[in-house]
């Protein structure tokens with residue numbers, strides 16, 4: 001039923017690195033700031049290609065944001081990446097005042113999203129970053145679904161946005177199933193599977209799981225609509241309202257706390273426009289832990305099966 | 320000119336009925352020296368690319384920046400009376416989105432300005448530009464860890480186009496800096512971070528001129544001017560009184576203060 005097939009597993013951070021390199025080749029104003037974990041967050045391609053445009057600042061994230069602000073004031077397009085837990089949380093005040101209040105075009109890459117980071121455990125699994133970044137005025141928040149889309153989204157973040165951007169990606173090799181020629185517009189979700197019985201709105205790694213969930217549901221006689229919400233802010237209100245009014249039930253799926261992230265963003269639109277029953281798949285207000293990525297996704301209920309059973313419960317409750 | 324700026328600071332704060340008087344008065348001589356003698360700038364062309372940049376990291380002393388910019392001709396002196404009012408371009412802490420000419424950065428959360436100045440200085444080096452970046456800091460602000468992250472980066476990148484100015488008045492809201500959280504040996508700290516350090520009396524135009532004149536003499540090093548100032552300078556009755564950090568004068572007091580200044 002869905003035409004999207006996995007071309008092979010690939011980490012989304014590689015897509016970020018490729019997109020950064022491509023944008024860097026096109027525009028000499030693009031510069032990159034490193035905070036010691038350059039290769040781990042995919043910035044090595046750029047750093048090797050443009051050593052004079054790569055600024056190493058060490059393990060000092062607060063300073064990285066301020067320096068990025070200064071570079072942006074002078075017409076550079078700084079891209080700064082580190083693990084999302086540090087990129088979005090250690091530096092929230094710097095991002096709020098130096099970047100957002102000044103409305104400066106800086107692209108922040110938030111790496112190591114979600115529990116699929118795996119064995120490093122809770123301190124390094126970013127699960128609150130989307131919520132933290134989403135509430136800041138002037139901020140754009142992107143959460144692409146696979147490596148190919150992360151490359152496309154990175155280029156769009158660098159070339160199309162005027163203010164600050166937070167772009168989230170993961171560490172583990174995950175299904176790479178979108179095509180580079182698919183239309184990608186910031187703020188416009190993608191309809192991946194048509195259906196009218198309910199809608200699954202997913203973001204990041206959970207989009208692939210949502211596609212599998214739709215197949216499970218089909219065997220139970222339910223046709224689920226699947227939306228890829230790659231932009232968390234500005235959220236695609238129109239598609240959400242349409243999903244609510246046309247399908248009457250919404251399941252959100254994210255590798256993030258259900259408090260503050262996609263679930264909250266979608267709910268805010270639903271309750272104000274077309275209240276329908278909803279269920280939230282994601283982290284249920286807890287920290288992650290060490291383990292294999294797959295094991296952790298299962299333990300914390302972020303799988304196709306978890307989405308499908310949430311959907312079945314939701315629909316049966318309604319009838 | 321410093322006296323004129325002090326008068327504007329007092330009257331705009333009295334009108335605003337809230338704000339920070341002490342620091343603004345203490346910094347009046349530094350701002351006068353910078354904007355009227357040191358900077359390469361053109362108030363008629365605030366976005367001129369070769370201008371020297373001034374980053375005010377301590378946004379709470381915005382009144383002295385606003386008064387200086389107005390007396391330089393960036394905007395009218397009358398506009399100073401709108402300080403902190405709804406719809407004003409003169410926000411309580413500087414905000415660029417309101418479009419005030421000559422304002423380089425929205426700031427007010429302490430500890431962030433030096434990083435921004437470092438970013439601007441790196442950009443200038445990348446583009447082979449000759450302008451300088453001046454960033455202005457409080458002494459209490461130096462307790463923020465991010466200042467030292469930025470200080471490390473400035474010397475790592477040999478930013479000799481960057482001059483930081485520390486308003487060393489020895490005071491912060493809770494009292495004396497050395498009691499709240501000691502900063503000494505302050506010059507030694509900057510030196511060990513790889514900076515050229517110049518110490519001077521920050522309320523003496525003569526000493527400030529010679530301090531600024533000595534910046535840029537240490538090649539490949541950023542410079543910090545540790546300027547010893549007196550909080551509330553110019554108004555005898557409040558000089559050195561930390562309770563005037565975040566206080567404003569009543570209308571009657573403001574008249575009295577301005578009269579005191581007129582006699583000097």
Ligand SMILES: [Mg+2]
Nearest residue numbers: 458459490491
């Ligand atoms: Mg002080």
